[in-house]
Amino acid sequence: MTREERRTGPVVVYGATGYTGRLVAEELLARGERVVLSGRSAERLDALAERLGEGVEDVVPAALDDAAALRDAAGRGPVLANCAGPFARTGDAVLAAATAAGAHYLDTTGEQHWMRRVFDHHDGALRAAGVAAIPGMGFDYxxxxxxxxxxxxxxxxxxxxxxxxxxxxxxxxxxxxxxxxxxxxxxxxxxxxxxxxxxxxxxxxxxxxxxxxxxxxxxxxxxxxxxxxxxxxxxxxxxxxxxxxxxxxxxxxxxxxxxxxxxxxxxxxxxxxxxxxxxxxxxxxxxxxxxxxxxxxxxxxxxxxxxxxxxxxxxxxxxIYGLTAHTIAEGAQRLAAPTFTGVGALGPAGAFDAAELLDALAPFGxxxxxxxxxxx
Structure with a gap:
């Protein structure tokens, strides 16, 4: 999928300074994507941006209780990847910000309870905003x-x-x-x-x-x-x-x-x-x-x-964690493609062609x- 075939704009990685968040940011950069790094600690975000170098478009500190800052971060690109678990404690604020900003959302959760909240409580708002959310877009599940x-x-x-x-x-x-x-x-x-x-x-x-x-x-x-x-x-x-x-x-x-x-x-x-x-x-x-x-x-x-x-x-x-970075990056690129038309809360096989996506993971092993x- 070429850059011309994708919607413009970087991928926003929330929780970028965490273990999985860093792997996700690195994988996106390795694919030639631009990223915006976000999370709670400005100091840690700046240090990560300096280490990652070219391709980091911006750093946007945003605490979970700061709705305006979260929405500002989410609005910097067409897709937000949330890597800040546990999602039962953090997910609502980040997903609400992405929805309000009109950004597609995916995350690395393995928490069934959080996934149920996305389907049961966020689906209506996602559809009204014309965006999709895919919780569990990592090894889980x-x-x-x-x-x-x-x-x-x-x-x-x-x-x-x-x-x-x-x-x-x-x-x-x-x-x-x-x-x-x-x-x-x-x-x-x-x-x-x-x-x-x-x-x-x-x-x-x-x-x-x-x-x-x-x-x-x-x-x-x-x-x-x-x-x-x-x-x-x-x-x-x-x-x-x-x-x-x-x-x-x-x-x-x-x-x-x-x-x-x-x-x-x-x-x-x-x-x-x-x-x-x-x-x-x-x-x-x-x-x-x-x-x-x-x-x-x-x-x-x-x-x-x-x-x-x-x-x-x-x-x-x-x-498992390397694969999660791979699937998040793959999912973010597919969500940003002009051909993607899904809205609402979706699972991986509900959002993408199952055989095509599974085959796309072959280079990772x-x-x-x-x-x-x-x-x-």
């Missing part, structure tokens, strides 16, 4: 949402779509840890019988099949974004999301994690969340580059038609394929 669409579209109407995640050697940033606290406090929803409802705290002890060498793995409930996005682009009665226990807990603890999740959810609705949040603040900002690049992940999607037909697919790749043996 671009590959999974696209894969679900590709395996399920030919079998509609569908009885169920199941998506299962596995990550290897994933070191989280402070922002991801804080988002995880928001995700695990029991506010998640499930999609059953063709409708969304509160998921509650039901324990799950199941196994999911992954391609070799992973094989059969113990999984836990996962408040994934696909539960919200997949029913908006597929005709389906139930969407199930699972995450391998070893993805989020040491191997000695993983076997008890599925049963312990309800208890943990109740504890996180009390004082424990604040105590853990404070402890997270004393940890390193994120994994070193070598560790970040060493991460490997696998996502499996299985679609079941009403008539019993089944199809499955798998997508794999490296470097993302690979996908049909694997119907996983559905047998």
């Amino acid at each position: 671009v590959p999974g949402d696209l894969l679900c669409h590709l395996v399920g579209r030919e079998l509609q109407p569908l009885r169920r779509v199941t998506v299962a995640y596995d990550t290897q050697d994933f070191g989280m940033t402070r922002g991801t840890m804080r988002s995880a606290l928001e995700m695990m406090d029991g506010r998640d929803v499930v999609y059953e019988g063709g409708r969304w409802r509160t998921g509650g705290a039901r324990p799950v002890r199941e196994h999911a099949r992954f391609p070799a060498p992973l094989g059969r793995r113990l999984v836990a409930r996962y408040p994934a974004g696909e539960i919200l996005t997949v029913p908006r682009h597929l005709q389906v009665r139930e969407v199930v999301a699972r995450l391998t226990a070893v993805s989020i807990a040491p191997r000695v603890v993983a076997p008890v994690l599925p049963a312990a999740t309800p208890v943990l959810s109740r504890l996180l609705r009390g004082r424990l969340k604040g105590a853990l949040d404070a402890a997270i603040g004393r940890l390193p900002e994120g994994p070193p580059e070598g560790e970040r690049r060493a991460v490997r992940w696998t996502i499996v999607a299985i679609a079941e038609g009403e008539g019993g037909q089944r199809a499955a697919g798998v997508v794999t790749g490296p470097d 993302v690979q996908w394929r049909r694997d119907d043996a996983l559905a047998a």
Whole structure:
């Protein structure tokens, strides 16, 4: 996509000085885009702009409680990329500013509760402004949402779509840890019988099949974004999301994690969340580059038609945070294209062609394929 084919103007990166925000800004600059850096600390923004050099068009400090400054920042370009989590605490102000400024919005969230707010509470204002918002335009939940669409579209109407995640050697940033606290406090929803409802705290002890060498793995409930996005682009009665226990807990603890999740959810609705949040603040900002690049992940999607037909697919790749920077940059360029006409709250597969976008991730090392043996 050439620059002449895109709307003019830089991409505004809010939360630019954070771990993921810096990666997003660097990826955009590597693609020849101009960027406007925004966030709460003028000093840190100036230091980042000096380090990044050419291509940084402006620096716009904007606190979350300063609506005028946020709108000024959002109005500097046709697209705003929000990298400042946890989004349950920050998202409303930034998305409202983008909407008021007439800018498309995307973010790096993994928080299902925030995504639900975008769909339920911001969609009307977005449509009235003629702009789109795509929450979860990072590793969470671009590959999974696209894969679900590709395996399920030919079998509609569908009885169920199941998506299962596995990550290897994933070191989280402070922002991801804080988002995880928001995700695990029991506010998640499930999609059953063709409708969304509160998921509650039901324990799950199941196994999911992954391609070799992973094989059969113990999984836990996962408040994934696909539960919200997949029913908006597929005709389906139930969407199930699972995450391998070893993805989020040491191997000695993983076997008890599925049963312990309800208890943990109740504890996180009390004082424990604040105590853990404070402890997270004393940890390193994120994994070193070598560790970040060493991460490997696998996502499996299985679609079941009403008539019993089944199809499955798998997508794999490296470097969760690097991929998030890649998908945010890819999404920002597509949103800025004159051919993009979407409005309102959208998921990745609702905003873009699923196969085309997934194929566009191949240079980063993302690979996908049909694997119907996983559905047998």
